[in-house]
Amino acid sequence: MHPETLRHAHPFPPTAAVEQEAFEALLRASLCANCRHQDGCAFLAQTRVPIVVCELHACGAPETPRLRLLRTAPAPAAAGGEGEAEAAGLCANCDHRSDCRLPKPAGGVWSCEEYR
Incomplete structure (x- = not known):
């Protein structure tokens, strides 16, 4: 070989x-x-x-949703800046997520002017 x-x-x-x-x-x-x-x-x-x-x-x-079981039971929505690792939508990979003060709904943020 x-x-x-x-x-x-x-x-x-x-x-x-x-x-x-x-x-x-x-x-x-x-x-x-x-x-x-x-x-x-x-x-x-x-x-x-x-x-x-x-x-x-x-x-x-x-176009085709990526279905994957993330957890067996829904977790309560995080308050304030907690739950960074659980962020959904644009917040999941945004550069400003650690110091962002904007509201983060449980379903995720899908439109944000501050996204980087």
Whole structure:
């Protein structure tokens, strides 16, 4: 076997669950998290790093919802600045979420002039 092949070979290929979790983390870190075209996006399918600039980005819910069980019972809405990790909508990956004073409804914020 060629030495170059040995260096890149992995004894245990990643499972589908590991690959899915890595993709979800990449999606959360990308502009794609709130893009309505994420389902058929060729750029998102091929990237290994978060996408931060995209001329095709269109803010909104994806054409096909990404259904995933997040928790078994609904948690009460967080008060004030608590619950950053649970933020929904634009707040989930906004640069200002740590010091934002705007209201954050349980269903998420989907339109915000302060989003960065």
